[in-house]
Amino acid sequence: MEEAAESSVLAIDLGGTRIRAAHISPDLTVSHRVAALTNDEAGVDAVVSRICEIAAEVLGAARAAGLPEPIGVGISAPGPLDRERGIVIEAPNLAGWRDVPLASRVADHVKLPTFLERDTNVAAQCEWRYGAARGSRDAIYITVSTGIGGGIIADGRPLFGADGTAGEVGHITVELDGPLCGDGQPGHVEAIASGTGIARAAREVLAAGGAPRLAASLAGAEPDARSVSEAADAGDPACLAILDHAWEALGALGASLVNLLNPEVIVLGGGIAVHRPEVIERFRDGIARRAFEASARRVRVAMAKHGDDVSLIGSLPIVIDRIHRSAAARSATGGVPAGDPAPLQRRTTT
Ligand SMILES: [Zn+2]
Structure with a gap:
């Protein structure tokens, strides 16, 4: 290893x-x-x-x-x-x-x-062999970007599943009646906390006449995770609420994975995780509040070492x-x- x-x-x-x-x-x-x-x-x-x-x-x-x-x-x-x-x-x-x-x-x-x-299994192997999860036997890599994906190392080996689809952490349900995901299913964490999900939530708020600061900055253009983040940083309450909800969903995902797999380390990568420092804190906080105490104390959450x-x-x-x-x-x-x-x-x- x-x-x-x-x-x-x-x-x-x-x-x-x-x-x-x-x-x-x-x-x-x-x-x-x-x-x-x-x-x-x-x-x-x-x-x-x-x-x-x-x-x-x-x-x-x-x-x-x-x-x-x-x-x-x-x-x-x-x-x-x-x-x-x-x-x-x-x-x-x-x-x-x-x-x-x-x-x-x-x-x-x-x-x-x-x-x-x-791609997410390749990234997981990189961080497990040479990066932030090096030396562990149980690790999860999660990318938070346009979508949300992951790769799992369980008991010292990559977990592929019967059809090779194991580790698709973005399509775990965190809200039974939540927004529809790209695959048509409601409440997947990708539909809430990915760049795509954040943009969708912003479009809904804009259509209802909310987020005036975001609307002004866009001047008719489509919102994306970056513009929502900038409006939130400038104090737009609706955009702050969108991001708060997204990070809470990510924390719920982290807690579910900790309870399911008892990892030693979870590595976060992807553009949103890299550019929003609060993501790793909110992710840790979600695990601390929602997961079993012993496994929540055990898990280390780290940023990916090898970036792109x-x-x-x-x-x-x-x-x-x-x-x-x-x-x-x-x-x-x-x-x-x-x-x-x-x-x-x-x-x-x-
Ligand atoms: Zn999905």
Whole structure:
């Protein structure tokens, strides 16, 4: 768990707005970064091609610089996805993405074994192996941003669940009759405390003629978490109430997770958690008030150490582990992989 990595990997982060890629060295140095707009309106094939080109560009630059050859490629992508087969099943923020065999497409292009993992699990691995949750056996990573997501380390290993969807903490119900979430269900914490949820609450207040300070600052533009925060900081009572409600919902989420999983540490990341220092205090306060006393006293709540790079650096241990595991499975079964399948590298018959 705490050993230094011995290999380099090529990391790719597929986000709704941006695609990023970089070479990750064993000492966690992130180098030869390349980024491009995702531009998903161009269609699935165009985005996949761009990912392949960016991966090849990073690889070429790293080779030219004489860096160690990556042993594989790790792709961080939004879920739900099939991590074993390397397929993006559905990406809510990417138009048209359904059952896209992303890992094999990249593997074919760069000729390296390629693995797909949900973005929040990549981030959780990063903070658990090298960041704020290092050394723990039970940890949770939560990102509070446009949405709310998470990854769980339970009893010293990542928790995936039967279908790989474990850790979707943003879709835990905190209000039975609460606002509708993007998935159509009422009262999920993401519908209340994410950037999307805060913006929705602000639109409702504005439509009812409230939040005059926010209305004046927007001058007809749509509210977002930043504008609501700025109006709250300027003393707008309606915006203060929206944020207060959001942080209370986050605290309820924290307490539920503490009672469910008894973690040693919960790591908070994501733009909202980073930019609003009161979030971590309110999160701790919610746990202290709502969770079992012993487990609330035990849990440490910390900010993520690796910021935006969690979704790149986390691919280092994931790729190394999965390559070692598939090699072990092949040797145990006389060449036929069992369990975690062989890396998705197709041999060309030339
Ligand atoms: Zn939901």
